[in-house]
Each structure stands twice: as structure tokens, then as C-alpha cells.
Amino acid sequence: MTKKILSTPIKDEDLEGLNVGDVVYLTGHLVTCRDVAHRRLIELKRELPVDIRGGAIFHAGPIVRKKDDGKFEMVSIGPTTSMRMEKFEREFIKQTGVKLIVGKGGMGPETMAGCKEHKAVHAIFPGGCAVLAATQVEEIERAEWQDLGMPETLWVNRVREFGPLIISIDTKGNNLIEQNKAVFNEKKKPIMDKIKSQVRFIK
């Protein structure tokens, strides 16, 4: 099977055919952007120092090493829990024109609405696989808002075939993790009843 590769800048038509559960890879630019950067843009109305229209963000706080020549080296970069950005993401997509949001775990109804309204997708990179991801970063081109410290700085990465990226929210507003959670919740009731009948230790 050939790899499906997205390149930045990403166009609406690149994403329209994608469905939840599809696996893609990214070549181009991927900017780390997490809690405080979202808060600064949405709540504090500060402009992002990086133009990410048609771009991709990564919910991630990496380990970065400063080399002797003053350049930065990506040591370890895996996804962080995307749900923390749920509160901001719909407005974030609207304001920035970002097309691909990479993170870990599911996001909620606000992000689903944002993805549908503005043709964007959320994708899961396998959590904890941070060295694998670092080896797919060719270079850190810029570092903005360094006052936020290592995890929260906006690291502008040039990446090559970055993935696997599992589409978890598509442009139709489908949500893979929410679908899975509905299955889990349906399955758990009889399982719990069975367990409860065997743990009546208080008699």
C-alpha cells in the first residue's frame, strides 16, 4: 500500500476525501502549539508569531537541545493530550486557518464543529513514540515565544513523512474516539454487573 502524504500548505481538497481511521503522513512544516499558546491567541488576543494558514500544528511539548552552533536539535517529541485544547480549538481553527491538528487522544464537539466549518482534521500520532517522531524532524527552523519555556515554545519544525497520523476527526465532523467511547460505554455495563456480583465482600 502506498503512503498517503499531505504537504503544507494543505488545501481543502486534500482533506475532503479523508475519513476517520485513515492513516496519513505529513511533509512540510509542523508547529508545536499547546495550552498557553492557545490561551494567548484566544483569551489574551495576542497574534500568533507564526503564520499557520494552510499549516499543521502539533499538540506537543518536546525536549530540545541547543547545539554548540546555536541551532536547536529535536531530541524527543511526542503528542500531548489534545483534549486540553478543546476549549479553544474551534475559534483557533477559525482565526488561524490551520488545516491539520496533530495530537493524542480524542477531542470534543467544539473541535468537531470547527473541523466541519473550516475544513480541517485532527489526527492522532501514537502517544509516547517521541524518538520515532524526532527522527522524522529534519530541522527546527524557528523558535517563537521562548519565554514560555521548553514545553510551550512554538517550535517550527520541517518534517518529512511525519507519521503515522491516524485521522480521528474528519471534515465531515466524524469523531473516531467519540465513536469508540460510545462502544466502550455500551460494552461496559454487563461486564460491570458480572464483576459486582462477585465482589460483595461486605456481608
Next chain:
Amino acid sequence: MNKDQSIQDMTDTMAKFTSYIGKRLPNDVKDKLAELRTFETNPLAKAVYTSMADNQEAADKLDRPSCQDTGVIQYFIKAGARFPLLGELEEILRNATQGATRMGPLRHNAVETFDEKNTGTNTGTNIPWLDWEIVPDDDGATIDVYMAGGGCTLPGKATVLMPGEGYEGVTDFVFDVITSRGVNACPPLLVGIGVSTSAETAARLSKRAILREVGSRNANENAALMEKLLEEGLNEVGIGPQGLTGANSVMGVNIEASARHPSTIGVAVSTGCWAHRRGKIRFKADLSYEIISHKGAVL
């Protein structure tokens, strides 16, 4: 060896060990993941297990932290009352954390609350977090190091149930936490449960529970039964790696318990992600040491 030299030696060893456990998983976790991988048929689950294995291999080869979130450093100390450096341990572990941060390198994960400033050293007010147990009439020290990452810390929850809710209520509580918040915490998880008298005692025990080996069982017959039932039940839900559905949900369920007030059942859940980075090291009084968690490890 004079005392200053001893302090320096133990600090170096603990810095190296703390850095080491961020790069390589303990034997029990490694073995369990290899076993769980063989059960998967779902293509997404298989793809994720492949990424996980590739990642651990790359981390080992490139000598880098396998997950970028190297956590808040926590040390669980079981020290003999006659351990020669008992009074110096706090300072030793604080300096070891700073050493490991440079050596790893570890991500800077200590943010001073209220001031909301990252200290940049992984040390801060009461961080690294120390948990003490003193063993009378002993001169050694066993230290568990744990990297408490953000993702696997987020599901943590404690409550106090009424006795009428019983162990049935404990079952409800555990399932709710794991099937909602646990899905985002990098499953397959190691689930730690504290059953005790109040919120904080249960919470502490739930954390101790995830320091216990995967596959070990509580010595109490009923607690062991409950571990087994919850493990099988959660696996039946089929959360799979990263919540993408699959053959299993958890690496295991460990319960730690204490006696309780007749009117309360304190219960808490702590979770360890698949990249469960912990290590156990045992020092003798002469500061010679043995690494228990990672066979053949050389610091």
C-alpha cells in the same frame, strides 16, 4: 570513604539511574507489551504497536528519552532507620534530579504554582516529590523512581464512598475513570487502585500500586480476586492501544489497601501509561547497589 564523597557518589548514581529509566522500560512492562502485541488483529492497533516497538528501539540506540514527557520526578523511598545517608537523602535526590535533567536531557516539567513560572531544573517547592517509609532495624535503602507524565497523571481521581456502595461502588468508580479519562492516557494502562479510609490515603496507595510489578497480585485473596476481575473486565471492553480499540485495555490492575473507618471507603485510581517509566534500585549501607527493575542495566 568520607561522607562528602559518599554523598557525591550516591547523587551521581541516582542522577544516572533517573536519566536511564526515561530511556528504557522496566522488564515487566517490556515483557507485557510484547505479549499484548501478539493478540492484536485490528490494523490500527497493530500499526500503533509497531510504532511503539520502533520507538523503544530508537530511544535505546540513540540514548534519548523514549517519551518527550519525562514527567515530574517522584521518589518512593523505603529506607532503613540506620541507612548512613538518611538525613542527606532529600538533598541527594534533589541534586540527582537536576543532574538527570542535564544528562537525559529531561524536559523541564516543574512549574511553580501561583507564580506560574517553569523553574527549568525539574526541581521546585517539594519537587522532586518524596514519599517516605522508614524500616526499623535496617541499614539499606530501596528507591523507586517514577516519571509522572502529564497524560497518565490526568485521569487520577480519588473519592470517598459510603459503605452501602461497597466494592460494587469501587467497580463503578474504576470503570468510569478508565473508560472515560483513561482512553486519552496512552493505553494499555497499568491501573493502580487504592482502597482505604480517606481520599488522600487511597490516593497514595493507588500510586504505590502502579509501582508494583505488572502481573503481581495482592496477598489478600479478595483483593487479588478483584484485581483479576477488573483486569479481565477492562480488557473485555477492548480499549486497545491509544483508545483505537483492540484486544485489550490494560497491562494489569494492581490494588493496594489499608484498614478503613467503618463509615467510609476511600478509593482512588492512578494510571501508568504504556510507557510506564519507573525503576527500582537497592542500596546497601556501603552504597553498593543493585538495579532490580532493569536486568543487566549499566549506568
